[in-house]
Amino acid sequence: MKPVTGYSRTALILHWFLAVSIFFLFVSSWWMLGLPLASAEYRFREIPFQLHKNLGITLVAVIIVMLYVRFKHRPQPELSKILSPTLSRLAIVDHVILYVIIFACCVSGYLSSAYSGWSTTLWWLVDLPDWGYENEELNMLYSDIHLWTCWILLAVMAVHISGALYHAFRNDGVVRRMLHL
Amino acid sequence: MNTAEAPDWASRLGVIAILLGILLAASQANEWLKLSIVGSPPYTVATMPEPDCDEDELAEEGLSLTECLQLAYAVHDISISAPGWFKSFHTTVSAVGMVLALLSVLIGIALVDYRPWAGAAAVPVFGALAVLDIAAFTGVVNTGPMIRQMYLWSILLWFFIHLAMAIGAIVGRQDVQATLRPAGT
Numbered sequence A: 001m002k003p004v005t006g007y008s009r010t011a012l013i014l015h016w017f018l019a020v021s022i023f024f025l026f027v028s029s030w031w032m033l034g035l036p037l038a039s040a041e042y043r044f045r046e047i048p049f050q051l052h053k054n055l056g057i058t059l060v061a062v063i064i065v066m067l068y069v070r071f072k073h074r075p076q077p078e079l080s081k082i083l084s085p086t087l088s089r090l091a092i093v094d095h096v097i098l099y100v101i102i103f104a105c106c107v108s109g110y111l112s113s114a115y116s117g118w119s120t121t122l123w124w125l126v127d128l129p130d131w132g133y134e135n136e137e138l139n140m141l142y143s144d145i146h147l148w149t150c151w152i153l154l155a156v157m158a159v160h161i162s163g164a165l166y167h168a169f170r171n172d173g174v175v176r177r178m179l180h181l
Numbered sequence B: 001m002n003t004a005e006a007p008d009w010a011s012r013l014g015v016i017a018i019l020l021g022i023l024l025a026a027s028q029a030n031e032w033l034k035l036s037i038v039g040s041p042p043y044t045v046a047t048m049p050e051p052d053c054d055e056d057e058l059a060e061e062g063l064s065l066t067e068c069l070q071l072a073y074a075v076h077d078i079s080i081s082a083p084g085w086f087k088s089f090h091t092t093v094s095a096v097g098m099v100l101a102l103l104s105v106l107i108g109i110a111l112v113d114y115r116p117w118a119g120a121a122a123v124p125v126f127g128a129l130a131v132l133d134i135a136a137f138t139g140v141v142n143t144g145p146m147i148r149q150m151y152l153w154s155i156l157l158w159f160f161i162h163l164a165m166a167i168g169a170i171v172g173r174q175d176v177q178a179t180l181r182p183a184g185t
Helices: A009-032 A046-072 A083-112 A135-168 B010-039 B053-061 B067-073 B077-081 B086-110 B116-141 B145-180
Strands: none
Touching: A009 A046, A009 A135, A009 B010, A009 B086, A009 B145, A046 A083, A046 B010, A083 A135, A135 B010, B010 B077, B010 B086, B010 B116, B010 B145, B053 B067, B077 B145, B086 B116, B116 B145
């Protein structure tokens, strides 16, 4: 059997899709919240908000597939064989937090939307069921959770990227596990 | 420690290309979206309807009434300051920039997970990004002051980043060629 030298190609593609999508969600959300509040005459927010929600929902699916692929296909060499035990543990903690925070950020965003009274059409094709109802308090609560989990996500991503930069600058082969084409 | 086959310069330049390529791709995609939404608003400042600034909505968004009204005016920032050609020009620059940014991510991956062709491919891709920045800069210079204050500085910043990356790739490639050249030639 051919030895596995890194993450699978599926994990690799999903990882980089996730990376671009998350940064796009950040930059586009900052811009779209500067658009006029929605009304019958002002409909500028419609497309960006639907796109934001659709991409967020898609990322939840991507995360689930990534976790499945990650556990099905364990990359070699393992981190513990490359890094010190402390750094290896830190890397695992960073990954777990990253997955949890991305998930929490996406789900809280969707919940906020579900209680806002605005419906979601998945990629302009499928009308998702309106299982939520218009509730200002719940909308605000999930909106706050969404906001804070996203700020935490940005901070955790900075740690994650710092780790990647550190290993790539040392050229020690750790980063290459996620880059093996 | 260096247990890798990749030269150090390739690993370092590669990871920077990946990081900046991802950031640029996201930014250009947003620029493209922005122009398609507010590039040509359906009404002018003179004919724009009264924005709906409901108190509950203002509280939810953390906005003052003045800010809410200003958001409606801000939609026109691009259209009133840009000449007719700007929307198609900037949309094209954003689309090409997005493609080149994604290409630079691929080049970055090929530099870290070292492929001998990656150094040679990096020069035209990073160079093309710098040339695109010059084109974008030239275009924006020929618009109004509102567009210039929105874009000029960030384009200049990206230009110098891409220039540094292109020069880094050229020097890295020269190193590779020097090691391949027989001694004394």
